[in-house]
Amino acid sequence: MHNLSHFQKALEKRKNEGTCRELKPKSDGIDFYSNxxxxxxxxxxxxxxLLKNVLDKPHLLSxxxxxRLISGNSSKVTSIENFIAKEHQYPSALLFSSGYNANLxxxxxxxxxxxxxxxxxxxxRSVHDACKMSDAKKLKFKHNDIGSLEQVLKRQNKQVxxxxxxxxxMEGDFAPIQEIVEISEKYQANLIVxxxxxxxxxxxxLIDKLGFQNKVLATVVTYGKALGSHGAVILCNDLIKSYLVNFASPFIYTTSAQNFQWMSIKNGYDFLKSSPEISKQLQKNIEIFNKQELKTFSSVNSPIKSVLISDNQKLKALQDxxxxxxxxxxxxxxxxxxQGAERLRICLHSFNTEEEIVELCGTIREFI
Known part of the structure; x- marks a missing residue:
């Protein structure tokens, strides 16, 4: 008989704290929480x-x-990697089945x-887990704090x-990438975004917007959020891509995704480029939210808005x-x-209406 009591105790502790996670069916309601x-x-x-492509080429579903190093590579995934690299103005791109796997x-x-x-x-968390899989020394700097980053950099005598x-x-704020690029160059550190x-x-x-492709070692882009698909890509130079293909266990030892996943990513790019009005509507909705003057520590142009409710019980009552x-x-x-940093995370979307946003903010304002 296995002794599983320590698992039971850990779960009971979470249940008592009201933080035990459970899988639940997707709820009906106005979406202010998805990516x-x-x-x-x-x-x-x-x-x-997507349906038309599948009907035309049903083998995409197989x-x-x-x-990819044995039988899972295809001309489809290779051509889409080349397309993505060109779109983002990088020499190379390497696709993965998820953002978590890409970071690992x-x-x-x-x-x-x-x-x-x-x-x-x-x-x-995927980066923390990946660091555990390496033998590197991991250090932290205070969130978006350039002074804190430099203090840590000054003490290093290894490749950084x-x-x-x-x-x-979770914060809904942007990194000061310009300053972080400058400090990484000052200390000859490799930046990954x-x-x-x-x-x-x-x-x-932001890397594309700032034109910093040649100032970072690698950029990770994921497709399960704004693109509405699944998967991720590492954008890098040819050397890094070749190194990953040869030494990255999460790439080498996993079955490749089906071609339908890679095709849906390509279709997503095409749809993104042909539908600029959707992105503009999201920005309008962000502006509508900002006009409600709900106190948040998130960046003005961010679709993620975090409202501080520094008490688990009060936060639970508000969510309910x-x-x-x-x-x-x-x-x-x-x-x-x-503790004390508990928050309500709100995600704004292009499909949210002005009425929904105003009503949401009004309900929160009345509660807090």
């Missing part, structure tokens, strides 16, 4: 485009049959025991990597109140965030 910023996951025109591959393979990696304290997100998913939440929201992301009024939001409790 579908442009509504592509529900867009009928895009769905019909499994890839193996890893990138950080676990590039970092060695001779290296240090300095991460923003709010970097995505810096890891940041361009738009942080995760554009998961900025891609599609601000064109192809919103749900009863038909609004789907996401509450972030401690210890997921520090």
């Amino acid at each position: 579908d910023y442009l509504g592509f996951a529900r867009n009928k025109d895009l769905q019909n485009l 499994g890839s049959t193996g890893s 591959a990138l950080f676990s393979s590039l970092l060695t025991r001779h290296d240090s990696v300095i991460v923003d304290e709010y970097i995505h 990597y810096i890891a940041i997100e361009s738009l942080y998913s 995760d554009e998961a939440h900025a891609f599609g929201v601000l064109g192809y992301g 109140c919103l749900f009863e009024n038909g609004f789907l939001t996401y509450a972030v409790y401690s210890p997921t965030v520090k």
